[in-house]
Amino acid sequence: MPKAKYEQLYQFLKEKIESGEYPPQELLPSEHTLIAELGCSRNTLRRAVGELVRAGYVQTMQGKGMRNIFQPSQQTTFTLGTIETFSESAARNQQRGTSKVLLFSSVTADRKLAEKTGFAENTPLFYIQRLHYLNERPLIFNHSYFRQDVAQGLTREIAEGSIYRYLENELHISIINSKRVVTVEKATPLDLQYLDMGDCNCLAVVSSQTYNSDGVMFEYTQSRHHPNFFRFQDNAVRRSAAHGKSEGK
Amino acid sequence: MPKAKYEQLYQFLKEKIESGEYPPQELLPSEHTLIAELGCSRNTLRRAVGELVRAGYVQTMQGKGMRNIFQPSQQTTFTLGTIETFSESAARNQQRGTSKVLLFSSVTADRKLAEKTGFAENTPLFYIQRLHYLNERPLIFNHSYFRQDVAQGLTREIAEGSIYRYLENELHISIINSKRVVTVEKATPLDLQYLDMGDCNCLAVVSSQTYNSDGVMFEYTQSRHHPNFFRFQDNAVRRSAAHGKSEGK
DNA sequence: GTAAATAACTTGTTTGAACAAGTTTAGGAC
DNA sequence: GTCCTAAACTTGTTCAAACAAGTTATTTAC
Numbered sequence: 001m002p003k004a005k006y007e008q009l010y011q012f013l014k015e016k017i018e019s020g021e022y023p024p025q026e027l028l029p030s031e032h033t034l035i036a037e038l039g040c041s042r043n044t045l046r047r048a049v050g051e052l053v054r055a056g057y058v059q060t061m062q063g064k065g066m067r068n069i070f071q072p073s074q075q076t077t078f079t080l081g082t083i084e085t086f087s088e089s090a091a092r093n094q095q096r097g098t099s100k101v102l103l104f105s106s107v108t109a110d111r112k113l114a115e116k117t118g119f120a121e122n123t124p125l126f127y128i129q130r131l132h133y134l135n136e137r138p139l140i141f142n143h144s145y146f147r148q149d150v151a152q153g154l155t156r157e158i159a160e161g162s163i164y165r166y167l168e169n170e171l172h173i174s175i176i177n178s179k180r181v182v183t184v185e186k187a188t189p190l191d192l193q194y195l196d197m198g199d200c201n202c203l204a205v206v207s208s209q210t211y212n213s214d215g216v217m218f219e220y221t222q223s224r225h226h227p228n229f230f231r232f233q234d235n236a237v238r239r240s241a242a243h244g245k246s247e248g249k
Numbered sequence: 250m251p252k253a254k255y256e257q258l259y260q261f262l263k264e265k266i267e268s269g270e271y272p273p274q275e276l277l278p279s280e281h282t283l284i285a286e287l288g289c290s291r292n293t294l295r296r297a298v299g300e301l302v303r304a305g306y307v308q309t310m311q312g313k314g315m316r317n318i319f320q321p322s323q324q325t326t327f328t329l330g331t332i333e334t335f336s337e338s339a340a341r342n343q344q345r346g347t348s349k350v351l352l353f354s355s356v357t358a359d360r361k362l363a364e365k366t367g368f369a370e371n372t373p374l375f376y377i378q379r380l381h382y383l384n385e386r387p388l389i390f391n392h393s394y395f396r397q398d399v400a401q402g403l404t405r406e407i408a409e410g411s412i413y414r415y416l417e418n419e420l421h422i423s424i425i426n427s428k429r430v431v432t433v434e435k436a437t438p439l440d441l442q443y444l445d446m447g448d449c450n451c452l453a454v455v456s457s458q459t460y461n462s463d464g465v466m467f468e469y470t471q472s473r474h475h476p477n478f479f480r481f482q483d484n485a486v487r488r489s490a491a492h493g494k495s496e497g498k
Numbered sequence: 499g500t501a502a503a504t505a506a507c508t509t510g511t512t513t514g515a516a517c518a519a520g521t522t523t524a525g526g527a528c
Numbered sequence: 529g530t531c532c533t534a535a536a537c538t539t540g541t542t543c544a545a546a547c548a549a550g551t552t553a554t555t556t557a558c
Contacts, residue, residue, distance in 0.1 A: 004511065025464050030538065041513045046539090059425045059460060062539045063520030067464040069426070071367070118320075176308045177318070180483045184433060184453045184476035202451035202476055204433045208485075211308060215274050215316040227433035227451055232481070234429045236457075253541065279508060290543045295509090311509045312550030 009038060009048035017057050017070045027065040028058065056235030096135055102194075103129035104156035106148070117145055117220035118209055124148040128159050131194055134229070138195050141224040150218035173218070178210040182232055185224075195226050204230040258287060258297035266306050266319045276314040277307060305484030345384055351443075352378035353405035355397070366394055366469035367458055373397040377408050380443055383478070387444050390473040399467035422467070427459040431481055434473075444475050453479040 022028055029037070035045055049066065052058045060066040107113070107127045114121040125145045132140040146154060151167060158166045167173045185205045187197060197203070203224050210219040271277055278286070284294055298315060301307045309315045356362070356376045363370040374394045381389040395403060400416060407415045416422045434454045436446060446452070452473050459468040
């Protein structure tokens with residue numbers, strides 16, 4: 001449902017690449033050709049191409065062209081750069097995700113909690129513990145804190161479903177961006193109790209601070225992932241690199 | 250040394266934000282104002298702003314403006330979206346990084362190694378084990394594989410210094426992009442031997458496949474990070490989100 | 499005073515154009 | 529043939545303009 005033309009072009013080219021319509025490791029048609037083919041301006045095409053580069057589908061080289069570098073192993077559970085809920089991500093991978101609320105409570109941020117989460121001291125918060133299952137396996141143990149004055153009317157029943165749907169559709173809060181940090185931590189007794197971790201004593205922890213359109217951080221969530229099923233993907237682009245000389249053929 | 254104007258504007262605004270010249274949590278001057286102030290076109294300014302958004306410095310809201318959401322805890326050891334060598338990253342954090350080559354050898358990819366790395370079977374490779382220290386502490390155990398036909402003339406002496414400097418400056422190879430995956434793995438006896446991990450039996454593993462301008466993957470590196478010192482940072486932006494309504498003041 | 503309509507902002511998208519810079523191809527001198 | 533040069537590509541950057549869409553402030557009608 002993207003209405004922006006550059007989003008449509010991005011999706012269109014992405015699907016053509018994924019389906020193998022453009023031969024792997026080969027150059028795509030030039031900008032000039034694509035513009036004529038797709039009926040758009042150069043700027044709009046380049047915007048779509050820029051996203052393909054960031055997503056790791058193509059690499060562009062000044063003077064040469066753009067090369068298809070897609071490899072079909074890319075479908076993974078988690079992607080970077082976008083905010084996705086657990087259920088959205090599960091659906092995208094055609095797997096069944098379910099969630100269980102272990103705890104729904106109200107707390108006030110003390111010094112220690114304020115330090116950890118980034119909320120101001122004495123802020124009234126909802127504290128929610130949730131367990132996420134993928135195909136009946138408990139994989140993620142979630143600790144979430146929501147500002148009570150922003151997430152007004154949040155209940156345990158809502159948390160059983162989708163909190164974000166409530167925030168966006170009912171409260172009309174717009175989620176803008178989320179700062180995330182991935183670390184590795186020792187497992188707590190609680191982790192060991194709920195996640196079936198075998199003999200691993202560490203897990204992957206994704207801490208995220210989420211902001212709304214007023215610039216206030218309204219959510220802090222710590223997602224503790226089962227080590228064997230955690231996978232974070234990224235494509236890095238070398239900035240302002242001198243491009244290589246041709247080697248002929 | 251960035252010559253592109255939008256890069257200069259990005260750096261300029263980034264530094265102004267970091268130094269507190271723009272008040273935190275407040276709106277920055279409007280595009281119109283900044284254009285007049287900086288002497289550039291709207292497109293060029295917006296390109297710089299787009300990078301600030303991706304880097305998590307500002308959030309933009311249609312109709313409202315752009316808000317400074319920088320928080321000074323952002324200087325960490327590793328960043329996403331860019332390719333940095335260990336020494337570059339250490340220097341940026343004003344810490345002393347040293348490296349030691351544990352093994353320099355030639356191998357040929359068998360089926361298992363080909364499966365793991367993504368190289369074709371029977372590809373001649375350099376296999377290098379390196380240990381990276383930060384402030385005398387061993388933190389990263391690196392397993393690198395380089396295609397011999399691309400990294401011609403690579404020696405143990407070069408690996409003691411900077412491999413990338415050799416590839417870029419001597420061989421004139423241009424590194425374009427790198428696909429990375431972060432996972433958590435059980436520590437091997439080798440990990441335990443070299444990294445002082447205490448009672449943790451898992452570590453963070455960053456596997457990366459790096460491509461040159463000919464689209465050939467010439468490097469596969471598995472970086473095994475000490476769990477207590479691993480930190481991966483990211484800023485996610487909610488795509489095509491409906492922006493929130495004003496709440497007045 | 500209140501509320502609706504309007505104007506004046508803000509950022510978001512798209513187009514067109516020109517030039518810069520890197521690569522490949524074609525042609526010419528020898 | 530070889531080598532150099534020039535032309536014809538390619539992508540990269542910057543500018544200018546117009547309109548769309550969301551928000552805020554102002555004006556107008558009652």
